[in-house]
Amino acid sequence: MATIIDGKRISSEIRESLRKEVELLKSQGMQPGLAVVIVGEDPASQTYVRNKAKACEDIGIYSEKYELDASITQHQLLEKIDELNSDSRIHGILVQLPLPKGIDEQAVIERISAEKDVDGFHILNAGKLLVGQKGFVPCTPAGVIEMIRRTGVSMAGKHVVVIGRSNIVGKPVSILALQENATVTICHSKTNNLHEMVKMADIVIAAVGRPQMITGDMIKDGAIVIDVGINRVDGKLVGDVNYKEAEEKASFITPVPGGVGPMTITMLLQNTVEACKRTNNI
Numbered sequence: 001m002a003t004i005i006d007g008k009r010i011s012s013e014i015r016e017s018l019r020k021e022v023e024l025l026k027s028q029g030m031q032p033g034l035a036v037v038i039v040g041e042d043p044a045s046q047t048y049v050r051n052k053a054k055a056c057e058d059i060g061i062y063s064e065k066y067e068l069d070a071s072i073t074q075h076q077l078l079e080k081i082d083e084l085n086s087d088s089r090i091h092g093i094l095v096q097l098p099l100p101k102g103i104d105e106q107a108v109i110e111r112i113s114a115e116k117d118v119d120g121f122h123i124l125n126a127g128k129l130l131v132g133q134k135g136f137v138p139c140t141p142a143g144v145i146e147m148i149r150r151t152g153v154s155m156a157g158k159h160v161v162v163i164g165r166s167n168i169v170g171k172p173v174s175i176l177a178l179q180e181n182a183t184v185t186i187c188h189s190k191t192n193n194l195h196e197m198v199k200m201a202d203i204v205i206a207a208v209g210r211p212q213m214i215t216g217d218m219i220k221d222g223a224i225v226i227d228v229g230i231n232r233v234d235g236k237l238v239g240d241v242n243y244k245e246a247e248e249k250a251s252f253i254t255p256v257p258g259g260v261g262p263m264t265i266t267m268l269l270q271n272t273v274e275a276c277k278r279t280n281n282i
């Protein structure tokens, strides 16, 4: 039986200390501000955006939400970003992905000033992460590493197997694990023998987007299992890991919901506070 890594509990601990930090900044006339931009009416995106706004309010971060019509042109979206780039109340800008077809996501991300890119998706922040310089680290990968850290198990020398190689989860979390001195294997849809790869892992990080594809027989006894997947099946949220099977084998495991999801939002809050501090040379 595995110990649960409780993302909600860890999140409330971190948010409590962020709340104090925000209070102090506000008392010095500096309130961190986040702008969230959402294009179109994807219901899942709207849930996340609502959660983000509520989380900001909870800890005293100023937030603005822009709900733009799906028919907006790329040019109009870029103009909105320019406006937010030069707004001194706004320290962090998040454009909810995915964007409607016809809009070049990378062009939009690149338009956000790197200093306000609290998602850590801008090419400058991606480059900084790769070479080990201080920038903004993507929120989900940062949350994953924080959860592993809190198990008390050092990643040094451990075999971390990541399933998924997206720019927002798989690749950056792999780089972070490497920085923690893990030996890292990255798997994807063209990987041969996924089963054998995962079976070798001391730490499994699943970021695939396929409900319960990581089954119990793929997990080595005593492994740490981090489930990034968010899949809606018959109206219920399930991860990429078959939780029931995996928890029989794992030493530590994250649940879905209540695992990586809340940590993602917490890291977004942390990056926004950090962006405000950097702007003010703190």
Ligand SMILES: NC(=O)C1=CN([C@@H]2O[C@H](COP(=O)(O)OP(=O)(O)OC[C@H]3O[C@@H](n4cnc5c(N)ncnc54)[C@H](OP(=O)(O)O)[C@@H]3O)[C@@H](O)[C@H]2O)C=CC1
Pocket (backbone or CB within 6 Å): 140, 163, 164, 165, 166, 167, 168, 169, 170, 187, 188, 189, 190, 191, 194, 207, 208, 209, 210, 228, 229, 230, 231, 260, 261, 262, 264
């Ligand atoms: N908890 C949170 O806060 C967050 C959760 N998520 C969730 O995490 C999951 C991954 O998200 P994201 O990285 O954006 O997803 P993407 O769809 O961008 O990437 C999925 C990756 O999984 C790989 N893959 C797909 N099928 C298989 C397979 N059968 N075997 C092995 N690898 C496979 C793909 O390989 P290839 O590159 O070859 O196509 C790709 O690299 C989703 O469920 C998403 O909802 C995402 C962001 C935040």
Ligand SMILES: Nc1nc(=O)c2c([nH]1)NC[C@@H]1CN(c3ccc(C(=O)N[C@@H](CCC(=O)O)C(=O)O)cc3)C=[N+]21
Pocket (backbone or CB within 6 Å): 047, 048, 051, 094, 095, 096, 097, 098, 119, 139, 140, 230, 237, 256, 257, 258, 259, 260, 261, 262, 264, 265
């Ligand atoms: N620019 C951008 N940045 C993102 O960080 C980003 C994005 N676009 N697009 C979509 C993905 C997905 N994502 C989640 C955030 C929180 C939860 C979360 O809070 N999940 C809760 C449950 C929420 C629910 O009930 O639906 C949980 O797992 O407990 C999930 C997923 C951020 N993403």
Ligand SMILES: [Mg+2]
Pocket (backbone or CB within 6 Å): 166, 168
């Ligand atoms: Mg994606």
